[in-house]
């Protein structure tokens with residue numbers, strides 16, 4: 001069998017949208033209700049997709065806002081990006097747009113593998129951003145779109161599957177196809 005492919009991913013977004021919760025759910029199968037702001041952590045998990053092993057290195061970043069300056073390391077050796085907002089926060093949806101534009105500027109390429117994630121879908125009554133708004137934004141970016149609940153472990157795996165597939169596709173290892181929700 002082919003050796004594992006090392007792929008480095010960055011998970012970015014406004015404060016408290018669930019970046020750590022998504023990462024910890026994926027790496028450890030756990031959800032922690034308490035909130036502990038992240039400085040920066042890297043997690044590793046082996047993941048198999050289409051008969052290929054991947055060693056995923058996930059950089060869980062400190063939450064950004066529209067004024068944050070990104071360290072150069074966020075553009076250097078990252079293969080794919082997971083941009084997260086919370087469906088309960090219009091502010092986080094605005095901030096994710098700014099992060100995306102800055103990222104594109106910094107990376108200096110037009111195409112980068114991106115998955116846009118609307119998290120906290122379990123908080124139905126607090127929803128402020130509709131599924132359609134998220135879908136529309138992802139379309140303008142040509143990115144994959146998913147809604148998730150880190151709390152209920154809903155579609156968390158699909159985020160990582162989606163970003164790997166997008167990396168492979170942009171590397172020319174998969175046929176181009178229409179982007180859709182990959183659950």
Ligand SMILES: Nc1nc2c(ncn2[C@@H]2O[C@H](COP(=O)(O)OP(=O)(O)OP(=O)(O)O)[C@@H](O)[C@H]2O)c(=O)[nH]1
Nearest residue numbers: 016017018019020021033035038063120149150151
């Ligand atoms: N109900 C619900 N709460 C969530 C979900 N994901 C995260 N939370 C909660 O939201 C709060 C923030 O979650 P974190 O994962 O720490 O958010 P973060 O984006 O890593 O935050 P920063 O490190 O500050 O950038 C915590 O209290 C979590 O328990 C979710 O899917 N549903």
